[in-house]
Amino acid sequence: MQGNENEHKVNATHKTEEKQNRVGILNKISFKKLTIYLASILILVVAIQKINGSKNSRVEQPLNIRVFALGKVQPTEYIRSIQYPMIYSSSRIKALYVKENQFIKKGDPLFSVEDRDESIYNMKSSRAKIIQQIAELESAKAKMLSSKTLRDFYRGQYKRYNFLRNQGAATYEQADEKETLYRATEQEYLSNQKLVETNKAKLKSAEWEYEANKFKSMLSVIKAPENGKVFKIYSRPGESINNGKAVMDVGNSNSMGILAEVNRADIENIKLGQAANITANGVPNLKWKGRVIEVSRQVTQQTVNSDDPAANLANRVFNVLIKLDNKSSLQAQNYNYMEVNILFEPNYSEK
Known part of the structure; x- marks a missing residue:
């Protein structure tokens, strides 16, 4: 009986050890599978990150568009369109002094207008008028000085005879005669003084007229504003250039x-x-x-x-x-x- 019990104990021990071995083997197998699974997930995540990183870091090149x-x-x-300033009601080109593709310097004449002859004539006329007004002004000044001298003389005579009359040394008729002469020369002096002022105004007007005609005469020949080149000519001699029409382009x-x-x-x-x-x-x-x-x-x-x-x-x-x-x-x-x-x-x- 004792032998059988010992045999049962040995068998039980073997079974327990065998069971423990199986559990250990199963545990080892499960851990290995879990490790492989986790490693697979990690590899997949890294691969996805690399793909996304590659997309984000990619620099898109523009299309080869021509x-x-x-x-x-x-x-x-600059390109400057040269026009004629409309200081006259009507203007036509008289002459061109340049050609297309010609190099120009500042101040070179470009073209002139038909109004040039009229403006020169008016300038000469106004200059002659100035000379005439100067002469008339000098004449008026001379008359004014002469009448002033005569007025001053008779004013002195009037004062002297008026004093003598008060002293009884001169008659009333003598004093009245000197006063009449003084009053007449005073009026003549004042008239000549006004004449001088009138001639001064006429001279000033003639000078303004001369300057205006001189300015128009200068503008009747248009000159180059800067160094450059004539690129295009739009108008020719005889053509009207009213309404701000361009004559040429320079630049x-x-x-x-x-x-x-x-x-x-x-x-x-x-x-x-x-x-x-x-x-x-x-x-x-x-x-x-x-x-x-x-x-x-x-x-x-x-x-x-x-x-x-x-x-x-x-x-x-x-x-x-x-x-x-x-x-x-x-x-x-x-x-x-x-x-x-x-x-x-x-x-x-x-x-």
Whole structure:
């Protein structure tokens, strides 16, 4: 009996150990699976973060857009439209003293008007009138001085005889005669004094008239306001220049450029400093380069027409000013207002 009990105890012990081993193995297997699962999740999270980080750090490049536009050659600085000041009711050009593409200096005569002869005649007439008024003024002054001298003499006589009459040394008739002469010469003196003032006013008026005619005479020949170049002449001898009509355009040709007309749909692709290539129809050797220096934000009507009539139907455009490089600018001085083609490089090409 004791042997059987011992055997049962041994078997029970073995079973307990076997059970414990199974539980340990199961625990090890579960922990391994959990570790693998967690590691898989961690790897997935890291992968997602890398993907998101890659998306966030990616710099989107602008599309390779090449904008095309039409334009014309002109200076990048001032262009001055020369008009005739309307000091006469009617004016016509008498003579032109310059030609298109001619360089000019400040003060050079540009053109004259038909009113020039009239203004010179009026100036000479008013100058002669001044001379006449000066003579009349001097004559009036001489008369005034003479009448003043005579008036002073008879005033002294009147006072003397009036005193003598009061003393009984002269009659009333003698005193009255001297008083009458004094009163007459006093009136003559006052009249001559007024005549002097009248002649002074006439002389001043003649001087003003002369200055006005002299000014008109000077304006009858329009001169260059600054050094520059004649770009365009709009009016010829014999043509009327009323109502502020422009006669010619002058400007500084030292810095030539292109005024491009960019379609409003393309203006967002134009930036300051952007490179541009310029060509011209019919001039195969013309290949200029420049960069954008000004972008207008005011929409205007297209003025430069394409060879394709379908492209000219009420286009609304923005003006973009391009400054040419030194070599191109020098060549462009001989192509004022010529219509050209402009191809803008992509926005990022300038970087």
